[in-house]
Amino acid sequence: MNRRIATLAVVVALGALALAGCGKNEGAAANGGEGGTLNLYTARHYDADQKLYDLFAEKTGVEVKRIEGKPDELIARMRAEGANSPADVFITADAGALWRAQNAGLFQATNSDTLNQAIPANLRAPGGEWFGFSRRARVVAYDPAKVRPEEIDDYAKLATPRFKGRLCVRSGDSVYNLSLVGALIEAWGPARAQQWVEGVTANMARPPEGGDRDQIRAVAAGVCEVALTNSYYFIRMAAGDDAGDREIAGKLRLGFPSLDGQGSHVNISGGGVAAHAPNRDNAVKFLEFLASPEAQAIVSQYNYEYPAVADAAPAETVAPYADFQAHPMSVARYGVHQAQAQSMISAAGWR
Template sequence: MRRLTALAAAAAALTLAACGQSSDKAADGASSKVLNLYTARHYDADQKLYDLFEEKTGIEVKRIEGRPDELIARMKAEGANSPADVFVAADAGALWRAQDAGLLQTVNSEALNAAIPENLREPSGQYYGFSRRARIVAYDPAKVQPNEIADYAQLASPRFKGKICARSGDNVYNLSLVGALIEAWGEDKAKAWVEGVTQNFARPPEGGDRDQVRAVAAGVCEVALTNSYYFIRMANGEDAADREIASKLRLGFPSLDGKGPHVNISGGGVTAHAPNKENAVKFLEFLASPEAQQIVTELNFEYPAANGAAPAAAVAPYADFTAHPMNVSRYGINQAKAQSMISAAGWR
């Protein structure tokens, strides 16, 4: 409750002026040459996307950035007068929260449905993925054998007592992972897994995914839960220390019931009261285009989402796997159960 109160307060404090931009609705209700974007992504690569979209369409992107729950609270408060056209988040669970709050609308786009695989989009068309990231593990190859982390279930075994690092349990990436486990295994087995992993922590959860990877390199733990692109970014970034760390560690790709690793999305949906709906659909279609997919994988080290799109050269060595085919909407649907299990297990 304290977290929700803080988020609501932060949402109220967000203003369009904070980004030095305005977002007027078209006076006659028709689409103007503007797109009002509420985004929870904060990557440098995204500016390249906005610039290219503006260049190709002449539509100006006016954006508000914030945490997903802040932006959702803001749209709730704005109601039918919200200027938002598109909501973007870096996790399917966050997109589901917006959908569950009635803040998104169905999009019927042949281009999107052709480009984005069925399991990477909400079944009714309320949101679409435009990039993928696997929730997998970084490990120390001097201490861990690949066959010991071949399946997510193994992370909860006594073998890894005091050997695992992870970020906080209420982080949406972990909520989505547990949501996927609930869908695949059922509640009892997923609950036992959460309890086992929590008991296997080398330290109380702290920091982000890259902090967990660094903790493995420092000997604090042997295995860390992480999103793939964080590790790949460390391996290819400008920080020499992070490159050195990544060179000594490995990425492991546990399978879920033998069907492949759990893969999440970054994605977006058209808002329920979008004043520029036509522009909003164009923007989502652009994100699925070959040019945009190339930017996402080359500059942010994510896996592309669109059919036929290839990972960048730096990403390709980590892309030789078949992802679990579960529809990403299931992560959010199971989110409340996942949070309950995580909290009960003491995964703080």
């Protein structure tokens, strides 16, 4: 344990050195004027994001200095850095991960008219700690030769005996699955959500392995008939540059189950201003930029996600998969039930 603590201390120290010169004494330029610095801690790892950073720097003169890592690694790092953290903005995928950062006290509230008007209330924290800037639906890829659309039009049906041994899904500790189960707890209550988790576990065609694209490939290979996946993974395979992935997706369909007839479960990627941001004005400026039409178009075009801004149109490649009803539940509710969701998943044996 002492060795781990020492290692974390070294990592934090090295990070502080790497961001030297980006601290609280940046001057007026870094705190609202043109130019300056933005220290970004990000758990997103998509090529589209570099286009966002480049455009933001071009438009504002603000240099984006980023530290990348997994969500929990970055959360642990910011907690260890405390008030001396150089982080200005924390960005990550999934509202459940954002909730963990909020629960750790790593965000400060942002009261921005631009953000409040652009980002729907159900896609942001009620107190303004974080905002969703892109959406993804957690839906299903299925083999149309074996599954009828009406058999997967409701999440409840995935846990029925119809799909015994025919379902593929990634690990239960994936935050994507934790957030989905959290949404079911919010909608159904713990007892029914537990039954669903047990049904899904019983229906697995194999023990969970790999990510969402691996589940999609397993459906195409005949290992299973249906798989839970985030929408953008399927769309990327269907519209991306990899001919093999396009062939696989071409054999399958993307289905959008509904939760209690109110629409499909939707999650976000998003972020907020760090609690001790040394360049707060640039941090707010960056978040407002992410809600701009230009940024929304980049995220949709290059990462195959749905825009978060209500009146922003999806990219041409995404549009064929965008005509679905999204459940209006606040994404902030997923994290509230995260611990209970993890307990249910563990108890059911969903590894």
